[in-house]
Amino acid sequence: MATGSERPSTIPDILDKGHRELRDLGNDQPGISLPKDSMRKLGLLDEDGVETEQEVLLVTYRDGRVVIDLQTE
Numbered sequence: 001m002a003t004g005s006e007r008p009s010t011i012p013d014i015l016d017k018g019h020r021e022l023r024d025l026g027n028d029q030p031g032i033s034l035p036k037d038s039m040r041k042l043g044l045l046d047e048d049g050v051e052t053e054q055e056v057l058l059v060t061y062r063d064g065r066v067v068i069d070l071q072t073e
Helices: 022-027 036-041
Strands: 014-021 055-061 066-070
Touching: 014 022, 022 055
Parallel strands: none
Antiparallel strands: 014 055, 055 066
């Protein structure tokens, strides 16, 4: 018996999901840039730029939303 409180699955709404290097996000069209002050506070940006090994989980949804899961150590 369905009560109507169950949320529909969003899996079909996902167009793309995968890990990307943080420094490569700005190279796409359109690119994604994160605030420099926030990046510095997280320890991800210094005078040499962004660490090359830092990755994010990037999920693109059919409705145009893009979610970036940034996990720092």
